[in-house]
Each structure stands twice: as C-alpha cells, then as structure tokens.
Amino acid sequence: MSTLRKRGAGLRKVKTGCQTCKVRKIKCDEGRPVCSRCLSTGRVCDGYGIWGGGGNSYASRYNTANKENVPSPCIKQSPSSSVSKDEQSYLHWFKLRIASSVAGWFGSRFWALTVLPALSTEPAILHAAVALSAAHISCEFGGKISPDVHERFILQQYSKAIHYLQSAMLHNDRASITIVLIACQLFTFLEYLRGRSKTAETHLRSGLKLLRDLHSSRSVEHFGVTLVKASPLARATEVAILESFGTLHIQVDLFGRDMADMNILLQPMQVELPQPTFSNAQDARGCLDKILHGILLISQRLRTVGRDTDDYARLVRGREGALSQLDAWHEIFAKTFPGFEKSLLVHGNISFADLPCSLLLNYHTMATIMCKGALPLPESTYAAFTADFLSILDSSVILFNAYSVAQSLPEGLDRANTIVEFGWIPPLYYTAIKCRVPRIRRHAIRLLDRVSYKEGIWDSLLAASVARKVMELEEQDSACERDVQHDGALDEVCGMGAYSPVTLPESSLFHDVHVEMRDEAMSRARLTCRRWRSDSSLEVIQCCWDGESWVHEDVEEKDMD
Known part of the structure; x- marks a missing residue:
C-alpha cells in the first residue's frame, strides 16, 4: 500500500507540473516561476495553467537585466x-x-x-x-x-x-x-x-x-x-x-x-506571491484580485463540467491550489500589517488609513467561502461559514461608520462613490445572499439599503433589493420573518452567540442567482433564481425590478436549461 501511495504521489506531481514537462512526459520539480528542468536545459517554461508561472522565453533571457529600466511607453502624439x-x-x-x-x-x-x-x-x-x-x-x-x-x-x-x-x-x-x-x-x-x-x-x-x-x-x-x-x-x-x-x-x-x-x-494567478511582505495595500489587493478572478472562473466551470471528466478533476485540483494561495496571501498580509487584525478584534475600530486593510480582509474572507463552496455541495453547507459571514458584517459596520463620518465632512469623501474600483458592496451582498442566519442577512441588507452608493456596476440600493427578494423567496414558507427581531442598532454587531442558523429545506435554497440589467436603466433589473425541488427537478423563478417593486414573470422553456 505504501508503495502504491508513493507511486501515486509521483504521478500527481507530473500531472500538476509545468506544461513543457507534461509534453516531454518527464517529472517536473514545479519551481516558480520557471521550473529548474526547463531553466537548466534552456527551454521555454510554459507555466502552470491558471496558476501562472512560466518564462525563460528567448526575449526575456536577453533583456532581464534591463527589465526594471524599461520606460513606460509614450502614447503617440496627435495634433x-x-x-x-x-x-x-x-x-x-x-x-x-x-x-x-x-x-x-x-x-x-x-x-x-x-x-x-x-x-x-x-x-x-x-x-x-x-x-x-x-x-x-x-x-x-x-x-x-x-x-x-x-x-x-x-x-x-x-x-x-x-x-x-x-x-x-x-x-x-x-x-x-x-x-x-x-x-x-x-x-x-x-x-x-x-x-x-x-x-x-x-x-x-x-x-x-x-x-x-x-x-x-x-x-x-x-x-x-x-x-x-x-x-x-x-x-x-x-x-x-x-x-x-x-x-x-x-x-x-x-x-x-x-x-x-x-x-x-x-x-x-501568480503562485510566486511576494516574500516576505507586500509592498503596500495596493500590491496586496492586486494579488488577491488575481486569485479571486481564478476562483470565479473555476466555480463557473465546475457547475458545467461533468463529474466523471478529466476537466472536473483538474478543476478540483485548481480549487485546492486556490485555497493554498489564499492561505499564503493571508500569511503575507499578516507580516505586512502586523498587529492589524488583533487591533481590529480588540478595539473594534481602526484609523481611516487602515480602512483598505479592513476591506482586503473582507474580500479575502469572501473569496475563501466562495472557494470552499465551489464544489456542487448542498446550499445548507453555507451554515458552516457563519463565523466568516459575521466577520464580513463586523468589518462592514466599521466601513459604514467611516463612510458616515466622511459624508458629514464639508468636502465629502472622493472615495465614497467610486466609478469602477471595488468597495464594500460585494462582500456584504454575498453575505446577504448566502448566509444561513436570518439576523445576519437582514443586517447586511439594512446596511446596503441605508445609503445610495455606487461602485462600478454595483449599486447598493439595487443590491439590497435583489438580496431582500432572494431572502424572501427562500424563507417564504418558513417562520423566519416572524421569529427575527429587527430592533438591533445598525452600527453594532452582536457576539457569535447571538446568531444561530435556521435550517431551511434544501429545496428552498437557490444555488444560482443571476441579475440582468434591463431597459438601459440601472434601477431596472431581471432576477433569475434557480433551485432544485425535492424531486430533483429544476425550479426557475424570474422577476423584474421596476425601481419600486418586483413583478414576477413567466419562465420561458429556454430559461430552464
């Protein structure tokens, strides 16, 4: 048995090696960014798929020494x-x-x-x-x-x-x-x-x-x-x-x-994360973006690829690699900003300069939940992430308080309404959609609904409306609305003991929530939600938001695919 395990481990290493070694059918040492076998033989290393790496191209061999001194291009002059x-x-x-x-x-x-x-x-x-x-x-x-x-x-x-x-x-x-x-x-x-x-x-x-x-x-x-x-x-x-x-x-x-x-x-996704620290918060955010983008694409593909295929096995390994990347990112973050998380936990507030760090941790937590939930598991599994969702909510309250202070200043806050960059909406929206604790979901929706705030394609009021509708559809046959208290302060989060998941039937929970903007107006959207009935058939619910209320639509047969 031990011999078989060792042999299997060796095979797995070849399968996960660089593309060049795979073609040559030799064992790869998986060096980053360029494996030693390619480097020592002068070959071009084609890297590790979505995990980045690769290099030693003929151009880079002659230009590596001057790479840092290459000036930014001067954009062509026009009259x-x-x-x-x-x-x-x-x-x-x-x-x-x-x-x-x-x-x-x-x-x-x-x-x-x-x-x-x-x-x-x-x-x-x-x-x-x-x-x-x-x-x-x-x-x-x-x-x-x-x-x-x-x-x-x-x-x-x-x-x-x-x-x-x-x-x-x-x-x-x-x-x-x-x-x-x-x-x-x-x-x-x-x-x-x-x-x-x-x-x-x-x-x-x-x-x-x-x-x-x-x-x-x-x-x-x-x-x-x-x-x-x-x-x-x-x-x-x-x-x-x-x-x-x-x-x-x-x-x-x-x-x-x-x-x-x-x-x-x-x-x-670049496996070669900077060591020992990030140069700044922007550097940390750039690395996290790359990992998050890969996780999103892996999750999409896992929903469409058959479980018995080679692609599915590779995607599962890719997901495991993403989790390792997230762990490594967090270790480097802790070294870059020592004491930040402890201060956040003890004091419950941070300086304005530290807000980007709090935002980064929210995205890291969201990415981790997404990656762990990427496999086709029951939606009720998200109850296991209650502590993580609560962490997102807690940090969002801190960001909300900072936003409120900034809005009260004479000049307002330029960063309060950004046209394209990420802010606090996506992790809070994800919490409202996926968390299985009614009180946490409602608190997240109330924060989104409190102020009109835009981040690229994201509109906080529309996000709140979508999340509230999803929650209502999932809870419509339960006693959640009657049992949940709504008198909690918006700027305070209770301890973990105050929150407990509610067990809803799997047939009530949506595995896919899709939003399509309509009629060239950001306040108008079509929401499509999919879930599995108890008899394993697919249920699709569609409704449209006209800026004030949701109107249910009949589902066409093609939408059932």
Whole structure:
C-alpha cells in the first residue's frame, strides 16, 4: 500500500507540473516561476495553467537585466484639439475629482499611468474624459442642472471622442490599440454611470475581445478558459490596462451576470506571491484580485463540467491550489500589517488609513467561502461559514461608520462613490445572499439599503433589493420573518452567540442567482433564481425590478436549461 501511495504521489506531481514537462512526459520539480528542468536545459517554461508561472522565453533571457529600466511607453502624439472653455472646466473636474475617486481605496494604476498622461496628447481620450466628467457631475448635482442640455453636451463629447478614435484605428499599431483600449474603458465607465448597463457591457466585451486577440500568440486554453498572458517585458501601461479590465470583469462575475462567452482570465494567478511582505495595500489587493478572478472562473466551470471528466478533476485540483494561495496571501498580509487584525478584534475600530486593510480582509474572507463552496455541495453547507459571514458584517459596520463620518465632512469623501474600483458592496451582498442566519442577512441588507452608493456596476440600493427578494423567496414558507427581531442598532454587531442558523429545506435554497440589467436603466433589473425541488427537478423563478417593486414573470422553456 505504501508503495502504491508513493507511486501515486509521483504521478500527481507530473500531472500538476509545468506544461513543457507534461509534453516531454518527464517529472517536473514545479519551481516558480520557471521550473529548474526547463531553466537548466534552456527551454521555454510554459507555466502552470491558471496558476501562472512560466518564462525563460528567448526575449526575456536577453533583456532581464534591463527589465526594471524599461520606460513606460509614450502614447503617440496627435495634433492637439482646440479645447473650449466648457471642456476645460470639465477637464479640471476630471483631474480634481474623478481621477482620484475612481482610483478607489487602493489607487488604481490605470488612471495615473494611462489616462492622465494621454489627456494632453490624445484628443480621443480627452473628449472621452470630458464626457465622463460631465456624467459624473450630472450624478452629483442632478437636480441643479438642466438634464437635456447636459445630455446633449455628453453626447457631443462622445461623438468627438469616437471621431478621433476612428482615425487612430486606421494605424492599427500598438500605440493606437492602446488608445482604443483606454477609450473603451472610459466609455464603459461612462455608460455605467449613465445607467446604460447593456451599452457598457458592449464596450467591455469589445475591450476583452481586443485584449484576447492582441495577446493571442501568448494565450492558452485550459478547460474552456482563455488565459491571456502579457509578455514578461510588458510595460507598466499595458499591465495597468489588463488589471483594469480584469477588475471590471470580476465585478460582472460577482454580481451573477452572464458573460459565458467571455471566459477570459486576464490576471493569471501568480503562485510566486511576494516574500516576505507586500509592498503596500495596493500590491496586496492586486494579488488577491488575481486569485479571486481564478476562483470565479473555476466555480463557473465546475457547475458545467461533468463529474466523471478529466476537466472536473483538474478543476478540483485548481480549487485546492486556490485555497493554498489564499492561505499564503493571508500569511503575507499578516507580516505586512502586523498587529492589524488583533487591533481590529480588540478595539473594534481602526484609523481611516487602515480602512483598505479592513476591506482586503473582507474580500479575502469572501473569496475563501466562495472557494470552499465551489464544489456542487448542498446550499445548507453555507451554515458552516457563519463565523466568516459575521466577520464580513463586523468589518462592514466599521466601513459604514467611516463612510458616515466622511459624508458629514464639508468636502465629502472622493472615495465614497467610486466609478469602477471595488468597495464594500460585494462582500456584504454575498453575505446577504448566502448566509444561513436570518439576523445576519437582514443586517447586511439594512446596511446596503441605508445609503445610495455606487461602485462600478454595483449599486447598493439595487443590491439590497435583489438580496431582500432572494431572502424572501427562500424563507417564504418558513417562520423566519416572524421569529427575527429587527430592533438591533445598525452600527453594532452582536457576539457569535447571538446568531444561530435556521435550517431551511434544501429545496428552498437557490444555488444560482443571476441579475440582468434591463431597459438601459440601472434601477431596472431581471432576477433569475434557480433551485432544485425535492424531486430533483429544476425550479426557475424570474422577476423584474421596476425601481419600486418586483413583478414576477413567466419562465420561458429556454430559461430552464
């Protein structure tokens, strides 16, 4: 038996080795980022699938020494456009308010490295930024400006940006493609801000397809997921663009939106996490994003792949690898920010500067629950994660209190309403959807519903409405509503002993919650929920949100698939 175990372990190691060693059918030592066998023989190591790695390409061998000194690309100069007085004022607003607010809690590199430098050289980016700025002002001061006049101005700037883009696309060189990708991002943010979700997703899909085609020579297919790998010599601008598109892609996936034709991993999970510490919170967030994106795609594939297939076995191993990555990330986080978690536990409050760390822990906890729940297990299994959901709720209350203080300041808080970056909504929404403790679910929904808050595609009020509807549908035949108390303070969380899961029949719990924006309005959405009946047949429930109430719809036969 022991001999068999050793032999099996050896086989498993070959199966999980780099792609090059698999093709050569030799044992891989699984060195990171490049395995020793490939390095010693001068071969190109093709890495470890969605777990990143790979390298030793012929270009990188000759350029590694100068890699750190490669300057960011200068975006191609274009004839400067004449900027009107109105455009100047909106441009000033963009630089003053938007470029800082969209960077969010962690300071996204996309805006500093790509957008701001391009404003002075690229008319297409300038007019796209002016349109975005006008839409942002319209959201902040909607009642104080003429909507018709403002909308005409936005469309005028939109048209100008597209006009200049058409000229750039004629060149079809790398610098022009960079401009197109930046503009595509700005258009996506603009449409989300205007409440035109379908148009925004059209821009997002276009950008993702362009990135996939641009990096096709380095892309790899793994069980239905296209891994878009940037060159080892990719410059800061290219990396920032990939990261920004990756963030938007994660947001769409987290909200249960259907982009099945876009199974693209823009941020391959790098097993080689920095040691011994992260350089800062932004570095920690970037690493966690990569792991989370992989978990989301693995979870999607696990729901569609047959259990008896080789793909399923590989996905299960991938899930186990993700859990190891999450553990490693947490260890490095603890070394980077020593004493933070203990202080949070003891004092129950933190300084404003530490809020990004609290947010990171919320996402780490959510990612861990998602990864552990990725296998097709009963939905009641989530009762085992009550302590984790309570941790998310506790941290969210701290973030909520900080938000409330920031809103009371004369200048408000630029980071309170970000256009694209992650904030506190997704982990809280996930808690409201998946937690099996009625009091925790209701507390999470009340927090979401308390203030109107936007993060990219996320709207706190819509998220609260969706979560409340899901909860009502799951609990409609139980006594939860009658038994749960609603008089708890919004800014306080009780100890673990005050919360206990409620056992609902498995046939009441949804395994899939899908949200589709409708009618070009963010307040209108279609909710599709799926669960297994007690006789193992599939039940699909659809209803639409008109901004005030939910209206149930008949389910078409194709929706039952």
